[in-house]
Amino acid sequence: MAEVAATKAHDGDDIFVNVQGDEPLIEPAAIDTLVEAVEEDESVAVATLMVPITKPAAIMDPNIVKVVLDFDGNALYFSRAPIPWVRDTHGPVHVQHMKHLGLYAFRRAALLDFPTLPLGDLERVEQLEQLRWMENGYKIRVAETTHDSVSVDVPDDVTLVEGLLRESHAA
Numbered sequence: 569m570a571e572v573a574a575t576k577a578h579d580g581d582d583i584f585v586n587v588q589g590d591e592p593l594i595e596p597a598a599i600d601t602l603v604e605a606v607e608e609d610e611s612v613a614v615a616t617l618m619v620p621i622t623k624p625a626a627i628m629d630p631n632i633v634k635v636v637l638d639f640d641g642n643a644l645y646f647s648r649a650p651i652p653w654v655r656d657t658h659g660p661v662h663v664q665h666m667k668h669l670g671l672y673a674f675r676r677a678a679l680l681d682f683p684t685l686p687l688g689d690l691e692r693v694e695q696l697e698q699l700r701w702m703e704n705g706y707k708i709r710v711a712e713t714t715h716d717s718v719s720v721d722v723p724d725d726v727t728l729v730e731g732l733l734r735e736s737h738a739a
Contacts, residue, residue: 573679583607584679588670593732595715598671605711606673613678614701615709616643617669619716626667631721633668633696635710643708646696668710669717672698678706 569586583606587594598617605615618635626632630648638644645651646668654663678701688703690696701708720726 569674570679570683573674573676582676584674584676586672586674588672590720591670591717592720594669594671594717595713598669598713598715598717601711601713601715602671602673605709606675609709612707612709613675614698614706615673615711616698617671617713618666618710619669619713621665621667622716627665631719633670635666635668637666637710641709641711643698643702643710645702646694646698648694648696666710666712667716668698669713670719671717 569584573582573584583603585599585603587599602615602617606612616635618637621627621632621634627634627650633646633648634651635646636644636651650665652663652665682701685700685704688700690703691699698708718725718728718732
């Protein structure tokens with residue numbers, strides 16, 4: 569993405585969208601939501617999406633990346649672990665765990681900066697490239713969408729996506 573941003577002729581502050589290959593079923597409306605998150609606020613250099621987790625097993629699944637936010641809608645952290653961790657399960661605690669979707673929007677300047685950013689320990693441990701932005705002081709705006717997507721993270725996910733595609737074509 570940075571290479572494209574560096575070589576592309578541009579008009580002003582272009583927005584670049586990265587739909588990762590492991591998200592083959594991403595909804596176009598989700599892309600629109602993501603772009604709007606950047607367009608609405610000139611201070612947003614990097615943005616991504618989240619959706620509420622509806623299946624309890626997904627909270628513990630390390631292939632499903634979770635995200636927690638600050639009060640301004642920026643990511644505090646992304647993790648393969650269940651965040652936030654509900655320590656007191658006996659109390660009246662309610663928390664909505666959020667799933668991160670592998671879709672990003674960037675302003676050109678942020679993309680040009682990325683290759684110069686040092687790799688940090690959090691990115692190494694979690695194996696999540698978005699943590700490099702955060703470890704280097706970037707804020708990541710996270711917009712909520714209602715359009716969940718099935719990521720292809722393990723071989724069984726390929727079978728699931730193929731079945732969903734067959735169903736959608738049959739309908």
